[in-house]
Amino acid sequence: MTLTPAGTLPADPLPGHDIADRLDLLRRACAGLAAGRPEMPAAQFASPVARYADPARLAQEQRLIRRFPQVAAAAGEMAEPGDWIARDISGVPVLLVRDETGRVNAFINACRHRGVRLAVDGCGGGRRSFTCPYHAWTYGTDGALKALPKAYGFPDLDRAGRGLVRLAVAERAGLIWVVTDPGLADRPVDPLLSGVADDLEALGFASHVPHAPRDLPLACDWKLVLDGSFEAYHFKIAHRDTIAPMFADNLQVIDEFGLNRRLYLVKAGLDPADPPAAKSFVTREWGNIFYFVFPNTLILVQPDHAQVTRVEPAGPGQCVLREVALIPAAPDTEKAARHWARNVEIYRAALGEDYALAESTWSTLASGANDTLLFGGYEFAAARFHEQLEAELAALRASVLQP
Secondary structure (H helix, E strand, O other): OOOOOHHHOOOOOOOOOOHHHHHHHHHHHHHHHHHOOOOOOOOOEEEEOHHHHOHHHHHHHHHHHOOOOEEEEEHHHHOOOOOEEEEEEOOEEEEEEEOOOOOEEEEEOOOOOOOOOOOOOEEEOOOOEEEOOOOOOEEEOOOOEEEOOOHHHOOOOOOHHHOOOEOEEEEEOOEEEEEOOHHHOOOOOHHHHOOOHHHHHHOOHHHOEEEEEEEEEEOOOHHHHHHOOOOOOOHHHHOOOOOHHHEEEEEEEEEEEOOEEEEEEEEOOOOOOOOOOHHHOOHHHHEEEEEEEOOOEEEEEOOOOEEEEEEEEEEOOEEEEEEEEEEOOOOOOHHHHHHHHHHHHHHHHHHHHHHHHHHHHHHHHOOOOOOEEEEOHHHHHHHHHHHHHHHHHHHHHHHHHOO
């Protein structure tokens, strides 16, 4: 699959939601509405069905995912020193703990003696150390091996070298991001969040709190979920009874930031003949902002909150969606609780329509009806994702073959 070179597509605006960025989005949204079509290359693209159904390729994709930041938790889930979370992230047992300095540390949740998990999946607070339930090897919140019973049985033990295996971690935009490949523990995480973390922090999400987490298993390849997230072509059909009336038909403004991207989904009320005054234009009122962090994280920004989804492969034809909402404050009244419950309900109903279509697509792939799946010009963001994923997989394979 070959795409039009990036230089033929619209230039990226300035990062962050400053006035120049907002005006650029307004200008381009109005131009698309006036033209009756979104910004798009004059081409269509095809993705081989084999890319979705090959178990060997899936194993490579899972390895690649572990090389990029994953949303491991919302920062509000572990706000105080001593707070901890143990959960699997992309098949890796991860232990998160906020140490006495307030910094979040991430480790592989495995004792360095015989490999038992230090903590069962769950969360808690007030921890200054973690003790293995097998032989009581004990580690500090910095991962250092602090003590072990009958140490005389290990006369050559290098304690400094037997601390917990550290993982790269960053706390940005109200979320904790972890790279679960231990070979990349020194890899800076922030550059991999280019174009997204700064935007989300400018929108105030660093102080938001988690709400209504959910794990949702689906019977489809993980990439089919992403394919449905990168275009508005399907809105008027697939969402006709839910959110379609809220949005302009087949219109989004898309910007790339390296491997990441931002989609601005334009609402139906924007009139290109009578646009809002430039200084009063607020992006979140006139459209939904949809961020993608390569390779599998989706963040939908709505007027007063965001929905975060990590799409995790779980085997051939299987994936799990790890979802959480970020809201300004925990609901403290019955009215607030109803408000957020309704917001989550609307989101899950609309996205549930997309998920059902992804499962439907998966159910036909083995039939032989299609050798490829097609993407129109206005679906170029989905095609770009596949092109970028192919390039990253090729680079990973090449690195493995190097002596």
